[in-house]
Amino acid sequence: MAYLLFSLSLLLVYIGLAQMLHVQFGLLGIPNFGVVGFWGFGMYFVGVLQVQLSMSFVDAMILSSVILAAISYGLGHLILRLERQAILCATIAFSAIIALLVVTEKWATMGVVGLGTIRYPLRVFGAEEVLHFTLLLVFVIAAQLYLHRLHGSRLGRLMIAIRDNEELAASLGKDTFRVKLHAFTITATIMGILGGLSAALNQFLTPNMIVPSITFAVWISLVLGGKEHALGPMMGVFVTFGIFDIFIETYAPVSPEFAVLVPNIKLFLYGALLVAVLLYRPSGFLDKDTTPADILGGILRAIAATLGGVITALSVTAKGVETLAAKTKKDDDA
Amino acid sequence: MKLHMQGLSKSYHAGHPVLDVPEGTLGEYGLEGLIGPNGAGKSTMMGLLTRRIAPSTGSVTLEDGKTTHRLNPLKSHDVARLGLVKTNQRIQGFESLTIRDSLRLAATPFGQETYRGVLRDTTMDAAIETEIDAYLARFKFDDPDGFAKSGGEKKLLDILRCMILKPRMLLMDEPTAGLPDDVTQEVMKLVGEKVKAKEMTVVIVEHDLELIWKHCKYVHFLSEGAILFHGTPKDVKKNRVVAEKYMGI
Amino acid sequence: MWIIRDSIFIGLLEASPLILAAMGFTLIYYLNGFINFAYGENMTFGAYFAVMLNVGLGLNFYVAIIPAALLAGCLSVATYLFIFRPALNRGVKPSEMIILSVGLSFMLRYGLVLFVGAENAYLNEPPIGFYNFMGLGATNLQLIALILVIIFALNLYWLIYKTNFGEVIRGLANNEDLAQVSGINPHKVSVRVWFIAGVAGGLSGIFSGVFALANPQMGWNLILITIMVSIVAGVGSVRGALIASIVAGILTSFITLISKPLYAEVVLLLAFIFILWQRGGKTA
Numbered sequence: 001m002a003y004l005l006f007s008l009s010l011l012l013v014y015i016g017l018a019q020m021l022h023v024q025f026g027l028l029g030i031p032n033f034g035v036v037g038f039w040g041f042g043m044y045f046v047g048v049l050q051v052q053l054s055m056s057f058v059d060a061m062i063l064s065s066v067i068l069a070a071i072s073y074g075l076g077h078l079i080l081r082l083e084r085q086a087i088l089c090a091t092i093a094f095s096a097i098i099a100l101l102v103v104t105e106k107w108a109t110m111g112v113v114g115l116g117t118i119r120y121p122l123r124v125f126g127a128e129e130v131l132h133f134t135l136l137l138v139f140v141i142a143a144q145l146y147l148h149r150l151h152g153s154r155l156g157r158l159m160i161a162i163r164d165n166e167e168l169a170a171s172l173g174k175d176t177f178r179v180k181l182h183a184f185t186i187t188a189t190i191m192g193i194l195g196g197l198s199a200a201l202n203q204f205l206t207p208n209m210i211v212p213s214i215t216f217a218v219w220i221s222l223v224l225g226g227k228e229h230a231l232g233p234m235m236g237v238f239v240t241f242g243i244f245d246i247f248i249e250t251y252a253p254v255s256p257e258f259a260v261l262v263p264n265i266k267l268f269l270y271g272a273l274l275v276a277v278l279l280y281r282p283s284g285f286l287d288k289d290t291t292p293a294d295i296l297g298g299i300l301r302a303i304a305a306t307l308g309g310v311i312t313a314l315s316v317t318a319k320g321v322e323t324l325a326a327k328t329k330k331d332d333d334a
Numbered sequence: 335m336k337l338h339m340q341g342l343s344k345s346y347h348a349g350h351p352v353l354d355v356p357e358g359t360l361g362e363y364g365l366e367g368l369i370g371p372n373g374a375g376k377s378t379m380m381g382l383l384t385r386r387i388a389p390s391t392g393s394v395t396l397e398d399g400k401t402t403h404r405l406n407p408l409k410s411h412d413v414a415r416l417g418l419v420k421t422n423q424r425i426q427g428f429e430s431l432t433i434r435d436s437l438r439l440a441a442t443p444f445g446q447e448t449y450r451g452v453l454r455d456t457t458m459d460a461a462i463e464t465e466i467d468a469y470l471a472r473f474k475f476d477d478p479d480g481f482a483k484s485g486g487e488k489k490l491l492d493i494l495r496c497m498i499l500k501p502r503m504l505l506m507d508e509p510t511a512g513l514p515d516d517v518t519q520e521v522m523k524l525v526g527e528k529v530k531a532k533e534m535t536v537v538i539v540e541h542d543l544e545l546i547w548k549h550c551k552y553v554h555f556l557s558e559g560a561i562l563f564h565g566t567p568k569d570v571k572k573n574r575v576v577a578e579k580y581m582g583i
Numbered sequence: 584m585w586i587i588r589d590s591i592f593i594g595l596l597e598a599s600p601l602i603l604a605a606m607g608f609t610l611i612y613y614l615n616g617f618i619n620f621a622y623g624e625n626m627t628f629g630a631y632f633a634v635m636l637n638v639g640l641g642l643n644f645y646v647a648i649i650p651a652a653l654l655a656g657c658l659s660v661a662t663y664l665f666i667f668r669p670a671l672n673r674g675v676k677p678s679e680m681i682i683l684s685v686g687l688s689f690m691l692r693y694g695l696v697l698f699v700g701a702e703n704a705y706l707n708e709p710p711i712g713f714y715n716f717m718g719l720g721a722t723n724l725q726l727i728a729l730i731l732v733i734i735f736a737l738n739l740y741w742l743i744y745k746t747n748f749g750e751v752i753r754g755l756a757n758n759e760d761l762a763q764v765s766g767i768n769p770h771k772v773s774v775r776v777w778f779i780a781g782v783a784g785g786l787s788g789i790f791s792g793v794f795a796l797a798n799p800q801m802g803w804n805l806i807l808i809t810i811m812v813s814i815v816a817g818v819g820s821v822r823g824a825l826i827a828s829i830v831a832g833i834l835t836s837f838i839t840l841i842s843k844p845l846y847a848e849v850v851l852l853l854a855f856i857f858i859l860w861q862r863g864g865k866t867a
Binding site for chain 1: 618666669670673675677678679681682683685686687688689690691692693694696697701803807810811814843844845848849851852855856859860
């Protein structure tokens with residue numbers, strides 16, 4: 001039960017990250033491939049301030065957000081005028097630098113030894129996990145409601161126009177760079193706040209948490225769910241994280257030998273899924289005109305299809321592993 | 335509104351300017367034409383004037399009544415907000431915005447798209463809607479609530495987007511290319527009304543000389559990157575240089 | 584002075600895989616106009632093919648290099664034929680092609696992990712000898728790698744700039760329809776380009792494997808710098824890629840010698856942004 005609550009909280013964090021990426025890429029066309037850098041910065045900064053300097057969670061979060069906002073603003077200033085491919089490289093490089101910093105700056109982060117213990121922000125004995133989950137839930141719901149309004153607002157319309165044709169938008173008197181810069185700063189900072197909340201969730205931080213596959217998982221969720229639809233991020237995370245990290249790890253009868261393979265199979269299938277989506281349905285499950293009724297049908301179909309695929313894959317591989325295990329045992333006996 | 339060019343030039347390879355105008359003024363006569371053969375530098379000049387292209391040398395100043403603005407330090411969106419707007423020669427558009435939304439985008443003054451506004455405002459504003467309705471009543475689209483489909487619709491939408499910005503000076507880069515004749519007539523009529531009411535000055539770049547002779551009070555002739563001649567349509571028609579270099583006589 | 588001499592020397596040695604990768608990557612980038620992240624896995628697979636032939640089948644290290652590189656070329660062609668060409672034909676936009684290639688990159692990488700495990704693999708190298716070279720030490724393998732890289736790079740350079748083939752690629756990249764009219768078979772040329780790029784990537788991976796070890800993540804670790812070098816070099820400039828990768832290699836070793844590897848990454852990122860700014864600064 002505690003583990004399920006942890007997984008569900010992590011699911012919310014992923015939804016939050018995908019929501020922010022939806023604004024950056026889905027609405028504005030900024031290909032931020034350094035999601036894990038912003039998230040990881042928030043996570044480690046809050047962790048370091050709390051553990052090394054005994055700051056309170058709230059103070060640590062505020063300080064971390066202010067600094068990350070300044071960094072994102074500066075980075076945005078440098079890169080948002082460049083072409084998209086260059087933005088993509090620069091953001092990956094940014095996240096690589098953050099990951100490197102965490103390993104090398106041992107005096108603060110404890111390096112590979114790990115940093116802990118980070119306390120929950122809301123401390124009521126026995127209910128911390130539930131409260132933290134609730135906090136994340138409120139956060140994600142608020143973001144979702146805001147996204148829905150954004151899609152029908154002047155700002156949303158302007159963002160879409162910038163994504164479609166920035167030069168034309170500028171010729172209509174829109175300061176497109178400023179819009180991009182502000183949106184990038186705000187969403188990147190929120191990614192850091194989600195990182196701070198993840199610090200409390202994880203309690204103990206190690207550098208191997210800051211890996212490119214997190215960026216990738218957020219991207220696949222967004223592209224799979226539908227990058228231009230307000231519900232796309234949530235939908236995508238349910239299908240990817242929900243099935244692989246929650247359903248399989250919690251409920252699927254996976255033998256221990258096989259369990260170590262699951263993360264790799266997951267990333268392999270994520271990759272395959274992403275390729276398939278871009279080839280056969282580039283808009284993702286939800287394209288920009290999808291209605292709620294379509295969504296319900298789509299969710300059911302998607303879950304059924306993915307589950308079917310996963311169960312088949314699992315049973316085949318599990319059988320293979322069993323045979324292998326039996327064979328190894330026989331060899332051992334012999 | 336008037337535009338002054340001073341020593342304005344643009345070269346992509348040193349020593350080979352695609353445009354070189356020591357001195358020039360546009361917009362003194364209300365409705366002006368800019369003609370010249372292909373590759374004369376007309377579109378380059380338009381791009382330089384709206385700050386879409388940075389000049390190699392020289393400056394552009396915009397004179398609006400008593401105030402003058404130096405355009406050199408400005409970005410293209412600043413220029414648009416000063417009231418200098420250009421329609422596009424090649425078809426440009428926002429593929430995810432409907433015709434109506436595209437016009438709403440243009441009609442909404444920059445700065446009204448705020449984060450706090452997301453929580454209360456809607457995309458609509460009564461005054462803007464009325465204005466858009468008036469334009470859509472005058473210029474017919476197949477489905478104004480859908481997307482611009484044909485090249486002609488996209489071109490018309492581009493022009494209307496500029497008109498709805500209420501520019502003080504409008505540069506039109508080959509507005510008739512791709513437009514059906516009746517729509518061209520209607521656009522020129524609208525432009526004529528606005529010029530007559532002194533709401534804006536207009537410079538039209540065109541290959542359709544009949545249109546130029548018919549509507550323009552003053553014509554500039556551009557060839558090989560330089561303004562070789564300017565004057566009334568009558569003078570320009572008679573000019574030998576223009577005849578040799580352009581009309582192939 | 585010794586710092587400059589050392590960093591040029593070490594930089595050249597360490598940059599040799601990067602030189603190959605950047606030249607190969609640039610070819611694809613130029614021809615098809617999108618950034619191919621799966622090129623990183625092309626390098627990884629090159630290294631693993633070499634491990635397979637060298638350790639698995641017991642081939643001599645030098646003998647194993649050639650078939651391994653050819654296999655990497657075949658892999659590259661396969662990704663083109665089965666993934667990228669169908670996507671291009673379906674009209675997937677360049678920005679989406681990048682995401683597609685990231686997907687393929689993860690698929691190949693974790694597919695490999697499922698087969699060979701995430702552990703490091705080592706090449707069965709010939710005995711190592713140290714050579715003194717102007718007071719600097721280098722192993723025989725490093726020197727051989729450098730020589731092979733120079734030979735390959737010169738060949739590629741010659742192919743692109745001195746033969747008809749380079750002309751054909753340029754024609755195809757600029758205007759496919761026109762090229763087709765003038766009798767070029769775009770399909771054949773593309774397959775050849777992807778093959779050559781794949782071989783270059785495979786060799787690059789093998790030499791990276793020589794200096795350190797083969798690991799499923801190695802391609803991902805190399806691809807970012809490869810892409811940055813290619814973008815800085817300018818679209819389609821194999822010559823630029825050659826120069827930029829050498830400069831990047833020397834710069835990295837210089838900064839690493841005087842401070843920490845971290846700063847090398849930061850400086851490279853800033854240099855990347857600065858160069859693109861300079862280039863973009865010409866327009867308003």
